[in-house]
Amino acid sequence: MLQSKLFLKPLRDYPKDEETINAKLLVRAGFVEKLMAGVYSYLPLGLRVLRKIEQVVREEMDAVGGEEVLMPVLHPKANWVQTGGWDKIDVLFKLTSRTEKEYALGQSEEEIVTPLVMSRVHTYKDLPRAVYQIHWKFRDELRSKSGLLRGREFFMKDMYSFHENQEDFERYYEVVKAAYLKIFSRLGLTAKVTEASGGSFSEKISYEFMVLTDAGEDDILYCDACAFCVNTEIAKEEKTGAKCAKCGKGTLLKARASEVGNVFDLGTKYGKDFDLTFIDREGKKSYPVMGCYGIGISRLFGVIVERSHDEKGIIWPRSAAPFLVHLIELSGGNGSEIYKNLQAAGVEVLYDERDVSAGEKFSEADLIGIPYRVVVSEKTGERVELKERGKKESTLITYEELLQKISE
């Protein structure tokens, strides 16, 4: 992509109405633009990042047998009345049409996916099933904050699994938990798994995937030696500084974190609410055991920025970067050939061919945070200068060496 065509370009200053790092950097660098509190437009650069994160999540969901679907955001009131959510869930956005019909905007999708999947499930042979979607969610938060970390409208992957019994659910639960850790790791994040309360509809314990960041909204206690981690909401005996009861070696530390994913054991609640059954191995009617698995894609977007930046701007991991290479042409250099060749080689490249000062190009490149910066100028001659974002040193190399280097 030519940088001169990027009409939603970086700003000179930080926005005055943003406080958190992710929002300041993302607005200034031209990834997102705020429409209102907790609601952002994704600009060309931001949409690329969103798609990258989405794709990592999609690949891992496909790998555990998830089938992707796309369900409506506009829901009939009846489904929500059926499960009790219409009255109990206070973050549910409710709308009234001009004919006085009432609707809900999806804040989660059990009310829709349960009848959908069970319409094709007749016997235990049709199970297990897992379907997921990557779509917008709406929650009427009293206070929206922290940029992309807590929006009233946000992009989320939500998967729902259906099983013939608890054992099969628990088997799959572990499979998905492992896939989740892989997703966060691919995105350059270290996620801790905590036990948390199951929310208003479930007595069961759920698991939350937390990434340490001061911009988060949860407090967790974790062991510095083993994997033990718990949300302070449900921590009872454990105290900061105490010895870890699980491994006996480590010390418990308290930290601020942001929840980037969760998994819930839904039990048979939704099957019962809709009275949808299948014929089990004994030939009897049975309710499916369900699981629900969420990952906040837009929140991950913000969390990556919170975790990976310096005083000059964002530092994208290549798995989430809008482009792999930022090609910068300075006076006396010609990047058009390299641009064409890189594109032909399938490399995603942003080409800065604008007629602006070198300093401005460098500053914007640091701000945007593309992993590899490649400069061509009078000085580089037949070669190119490669610098990795986040590293100080640069090297003069040939085009062939460049291709080699960036494909590592």
Place this chain on the structure above:
RNA sequence: CGGGCUGUCGUAUACCGGUAGUACGCGUGCUUUGGGAGCACGUAGACUGGGUUCAAUUCCCAGCAGCCCGACCA
């Protein structure tokens, strides 16, 4: 939803009860070109509604909007 703070060119800001200033951006021209260039000229602004006042962008009230703290948060 309770509390606090804030609304001034596109952006970031300054001053002020009586002509609203600066920087950046943007436009034109020339000079520049390896870390947000220089000069010249030009462009563009007081959230909305009431009130006080001879006069309100400024003071007061309300509304709207944003941020922060709290509560809330499948």
